[in-house]
Amino acid sequence: SINPARLLSRLVELGNIGRDSGGQLSRLAATDSEKLGRDKFVSWIEQAGLEVTIDRIGNIFGIWKPASVTEEAPLMLGSHIDTVINAGIYDGCYGVLSGLEVIETLLEAGFEPSQPIVVAAFTNEEGVRYAPDMMGSLVYAGGLDAEIALATVGTDGSVLGRELERIGYDGAHEPGFMRPYAYIELHIEQGPVLEREGVQIGAVENLQGISWQKVTIEGDANHAGTTPISMRRDAGYVAARVITFLRDRAKNSNTPTVATVGCMEFQPNAINVIPSRAVFTVDLRDPDESRLQQEEAALAAFLDELEHQEGVSIEVEGLARFEPVQFDRNIVEMIEGAAKSRGHSCRRMTSGAGHDAQMIARIAPAAMIFVPSTGGISHNPKESTSDADLIAGANMLLDVVRRLAAK
């Protein structure tokens, strides 16, 4: 079994990197605070005696390749260490640190793997600073050209490639340089299902489709006191209509569709000026591709209607679009088997969040293990999972790795 104290203390140590003076954790991709997190992770990889490798998109790999191993294709474990704004400490880091923990445990136990085992921390999984999300693993899997990804302009106007250079994580290796034999990602569920059902382990068999769009409404600035309602072209009001439209559809649909408007900006953003411009993001998800397309089409039709009704002009930019992904059935069954052996309750489930596993599934058999999230809360400082569940999950990962890397 893994070393619980080492794993739990590292989670807390990494979770304290990137806190501001008010105690908020925000370790956005390729920022100074994320650099500190990367440095810490790299130091732990080195301590464990693994080889550190960085690729051009800034993905970090800790490679364990005993001299006896002739196989080239590694078994890859991983996730990410970037966070959202005002984040919890488990999202991503739990998978990365458990991957390292599993390798160290196997090393210490004198385990002889059939192929190399690698722990990966992928760049910009959250997508908060640079869209799309899962960018590092997407590039690694060949789904996005590294040059294009490196040229991405962030929400703060920065350019990813220059930021990676600045923090010293613009590596030399070509993304995809090791094609994994298999990929497994351990993660907190970030949703309410396991806790609500009292189940300890999720064997994630698929992951819903994700559609991210940026919508810009152009109306007309005018005086808040003198402009009759009938003469207004109020970009803020139109944005509000979109938010309520999306919510009402998702609520009344009897499907698992979710829709979120997370970012919003008004211009000129003055109390007595009708907004001339509203810019906001739409995050639409559904496990069913045709339904996701329906939702996108319904939004597009509603935006058309609003253009005519309200006399505004509307532009839509696609930020990310990923179809639902099916994980590898063999690995899912292996996870179920490992849970049974350890006496954990387990259910198959769909991931509501996007994950690096979703991208790596393009080039290798992949699956995920979930552990419960207290209250279903994530992307929030209150994100938590009990120590017992964290340890159980890491041991599950250990068991699955042992099976997949058995000689």
Place this chain on the structure above:
Amino acid sequence: SINPARLLSRLVELGNIGRDSGGQLSRLAATDSEKLGRDKFVSWIEQAGLEVTIDRIGNIFGIWKPASVTEEAPLMLGSHIDTVINAGIYDGCYGVLSGLEVIETLLEAGFEPSQPIVVAAFTNEEGVRYAPDMMGSLVYAGGLDAEIALATVGTDGSVLGRELERIGYDGAHEPGFMRPYAYIELHIEQGPVLEREGVQIGAVENLQGISWQKVTIEGDANHAGTTPISMRRDAGYVAARVITFLRDRAKNSNTPTVATVGCMEFQPNAINVIPSRAVFTVDLRDPDESRLQQEEAALAAFLDELEHQEGVSIEVEGLARFEPVQFDRNIVEMIEGAAKSRGHSCRRMTSGAGHDAQMIARIAPAAMIFVPSTGGISHNPKESTSDADLIAGANMLLDVVRRLAAK
């Protein structure tokens, strides 16, 4: 008659002070760019041979008190030179520069007034940086303590008193030091009425009530992909409900009530995080006080309903509250008479915008003259009034001043 070339060229010259590299005019109260506008105005007052006086709240006065005049109470003309964000050049400046123009015209014509004539530029009329709006004239009229006003924290975190010190406009005089004999303000209408009806001059007989509030919605950040709609406490969604509620009420009311949400901020403002907080402003106006109170009550009741329905908590802060104001009947009639003499069409009307006249009306008979706004557009760089109308309005002001200051 006034000197049209001097007035029009000064309007353009002042209108070019405070433009950014993109050509946008933003001369927010007590900023560096507003200091440049103030300096220019003061230099013109001095050129005209008037006495420059600044009070503690930064109001600027150009005083014409010929030696022969023994009366102390001045006839005051004025408005403001601060602007909104991305503004036009006429709002406020037209009244201030016309006031100066009228005094210079009278001086040059050898006119002997019965009392001092003063042109005033009041601090922070727009209220965009510091609430409430019309702050300088409000303090001058004794409606707000100077100390409290000077301690106001702006939308950018600055403190008004410190900013006035920094730009050198923290004067020595006590606000209200001259109690005017009468006050007249010339202004662009900023609304569509005069243009729509083909009328040249508005004799403003009243001004609607203004209610400004800041609303803070506290929900819960959570993951956009994993959180079922039914479990969300989405502050952004609740804010959108308030916007559509206000719009629907105002639209369906058959009253002149207007409601605007001009400022909006989401937190953490990340694409895949349900907003934990939304902060926005509400600008409610109605010419009828009891109706304005009804609208405020309806909003409060709806916020209560949302708190229960959506499980969020809501805080409301009052930023400004002014009852409707009735202007002085005699001056309004004098304006009508002057329009008739000049052969201008004229109608009595209500001001939809707030103005310094509204505050000075507390301490002196006051009224306003409006000229048409092209397309009813204001608080927008497209704000415009024809030169002919600008000149007609300034000559109207001249005529009314001549009558009010006749020996």
